[in-house]
Amino acid sequence: MTRILGAATALALSATLAATPEVQAQGFEIETGIERIASPNTRIEGLHRLYVGRRITPYFSIGQGIYSSALGDAGGAFFWGFEGVAHLSLSERLSLGLSGFIGGGGGAAQVVGNGTMLRAGLSLDYRLSPAWDLQFTASWIRIHGAPIDGPAFGLGMRYRLDERHGGDLGGPEFDAVAVVATRYQPASGVRRRSGGAQPALSLVGARAYFDISDRTQLSFGAAGAAQGAQGYMQIMAGARRRFEMGRMSFFLEGRAGYGGGGDVDTGAGLLLEASAGVSIAMTRRFDLALSLGAIAAADGDFRAASISLGFVRAFNRARTGDTDGQRWALSTGLSFQQTAPSFFIAPGNPNSVVSMQETSLDYFIGERLYVTGNAQTTVAGGVAGYALGLVGLGYEIPVTDRLTLSLEGHLGAAGGGGVNTNGGIVAGLRAEIDYRVGEAWRVSVGVGRLQSVRSGGMSPTTLTVGAKIPFTTHR
Incomplete structure (x- = not known):
């Protein structure tokens, strides 16, 4: 579980949103494809891309992307983070796509240092049906800590859940x-x-x-x-x-x-x-x-x-009395871990703060009690490949009309990047304060403690900042 339940929470459950009846009308899209790096200098010769995004305008979406080694001999190299995509119509069937990604990761002994990945992408999209496009893609990929800084070319597919067609394009x-x-x-x-x-x-x-x-x-x-x-x-x-x-x-x-x-x-x-x-x-x-x-x-x-x-x-069985629907909350943002000598396998590592990007999905099993899944991967701090996957329980306490306090306990796994997880199993506690900005989202700040279950491993104090989006499905 070391390298993550991560994509499980960040994308498997983001993909859940993309096909959920209650949020289809908001407009989601999924893009996937493979790109070959033009001049590979590592065993990573090409990457598979999966992007799940929510449209915030008719032409622009924002969400998360995950990239994994697909060509060469570097299975185990994963990178995930935040991505935005814009589409400009050229004709009835052709459109131009522009995308930008920032995230991190590593693996397969091909990335050292921070593991930060940047990608600027361009695609020519040909509409096959109201829901599907064929994509011809080109991008520039840079990975900090690996000799990858150049163009890549490939093919992909785009799938839309489009409010202009009533939110129903015959999708699953x-x-x-x-x-x-x-x-x-x-x-x-x-x-x-x-x-x-x-x-x-x-x-x-x-x-x-x-x-x-x-x-x-x-x-x-x-x-x-x-x-x-x-x-x-x-x-x-x-x-x-x-x-x-x-x-x-x-x-x-x-x-x-x-x-x-x-x-x-x-x-x-x-x-x-x-x-x-x-x-x-x-x-x-x-x-x-x-x-x-x-x-x-x-x-x-x-x-x-x-x-x-x-x-x-x-969820789709006959339901009696479930008129209020199922409550969820999706969170995404940055997390910072304060290190100490025991944090690293090699105690001489001088870094004092490790920066992570994280995504959580909360599933409410009561009015205030919820199950949470959390995924994190490094974006800075000299620990390329370090990642966490956590599951746990949380309890939400309304403080005022706009403020909510949440208390969470986590258990999961962590590893990679030279971090001393002493076997991989970790546990943690966290308290979060959410401020409701509008009906659709909240700003969230949290503090906590994360520790390897076996003694002698890492035990950082954590600080998180991000946004939380409550939603309801299956009414």
């Missing part, structure tokens, strides 16, 4: 969200990148599911290693076919995505996975799912059998 409907634990048992003879035998991996992550028919779902999720490969992370999308039998349903699923880190040999990063399983409705809202499968890297040595257990919150 958000159906469920799940917390999933997975155990990978590598096949005999599978080796690490460094050459030793690959041990078993235990992963924890989150997934979002979208209905496209009565029996077919699309899924998107991310997971990170909690045991066996500190620093391993994967981001996967797929399709599932269900066969209902009363309270039980059997399913077949295929998934593809990118992963690496933690010395796992995923080659360029592309992963392919197939599984079969059973889901049991435990209550009207919650399911328990068990699946067996296999995963393999397309051009790396990694291949393994898998067993997964998922705890699923279903």
Whole structure:
């Protein structure tokens, strides 16, 4: 789980918003594609891009992007952060896209120092349908701490949820969200990148599911290693076919995505996975799912059998008395960690503050009690590749009409960048004050403490600043 539940919260759950009926009319868009770096000087020869943004004008959206190694031999290099995209119409079918990204990350031993990534992008978009565009892309990518500072070219797709068409372009409907634990048992003879035998991996992550028919779902999720490969992370999308039998349903699923880190040999990063399983409705809202499968890297040595257990919150079943809908809150901003000698594996590191960008999603299970997921990755501080993935409980206390106090407890994993997480498992407490600026969003400031569970590791004081957007789904 080290490198993150991160994308799980930042994008899997942002993608949840993009297909949620209550917010479709606000206008969301998703862009994805692969770009080859023109003159690669590292094992990172190309990047996969995934962007989820909300339009704030008819022509401009802002959101988050995640970039992962897709070409070369650097599976495990991930970068994510803030991105804005503008589109200018040239004709009925052609438009010009302009984008800017700032974020951070690292991995695959290819980035040192801050890990800050900047990208300026240009695309020529050809409209295939009211919802889909084909994109021809060019960009300039600069990564601080790696010899990457030059052009890249590629192909992509753009998917729109467009208020001009009534917010319904025939896209999938958000159906469920799940917390999933997975155990990978590598096949005999599978080796690490460094050459030793690959041990078993235990992963924890989150997934979002979208209905496209009565029996077919699309899924998107991310997971990170909690045991066996500190620093391993994967981001996967797929399709599932269900066969209902009363309270039980059997399913077949295929998934593809990118992963690496933690010395796992995923080659360029592309992963392919197939599984079969059973889901049991435990209550009207919650399911328990068990699946067996296999995963393999397309051009790396990694291949393994898998067993997964998922705890699923279903939304689209018949609901009685749920007229108020489901409350959520999406937060994004910057977090700062005050370091000390125990913060670093190498105590001589002189940095005193590490800067992170973070995203949280809160799911209310009561009037004030909520479950939260939090993802962070470094943008400055000399710890390229450092990232966190946290889950926890929070309690919201109204103070005045505009001020709200929130108290949160977290448990999760962290690692990378030479930070001494002493095994990877961390816990923390945080208090936040939110000031309501308008009906749609709040300004948030928080202070807290984060500490490795095992003694002798990092224990920084944290300060967070950002924005919080409350919303409601499935009324």
